[in-house]
Amino acid sequence: MNLDELSANRCADCGGNLKPGPRGGLGQNMGCMNCGAEFNVVRAGLYRGVAAGPVVLAHRNSAKGGPDRHRLLQVFGIELPPADEATATRERAARAYFDVGFPDRPCDHCGEVYRGPAVFCSLDCALASAE
DSSP states (O other): OOHHHHHTTBOTTTOOBEEEEEEETTEEEEEETTTOOEEEEEEEEEETTEEEEEEEEEEEOSBTTBOOHHHIIIIIOOOOOOSSHHHHHHHHHHHHHHHHOSOEEEOTTTOOEEESSSSSSSHHHHHHHHO
16 A cells, blocks of 8 residues: 555545545544545644644555445545446435435324434433333
């Protein structure tokens, strides 16, 4: 893996631009906007509490050539073009489900209509119904 490429925010696989994702400690998740490769990188120093400088350690988070399209969309906001029409159809169906979310339903405690997977519209209703 080419650390110089990653230091320049370029993908070690295809040279595409890397988009930063979640981070913790000195580790930073990076996703390629071109091929979908994911890396976890550690940079050499800190600047105002944020990891900065050249990449000194890197770990591949994804299989080379096999991006997890759903994870890329959720974690990085990267939407890769589908590889084939069957994949595109599945992805459209999954996105439609998550965009629509859960059906409207009445809260089991207060009757207020809300959208969500739980039977209560809020923590207050859940606690009040337990009394």
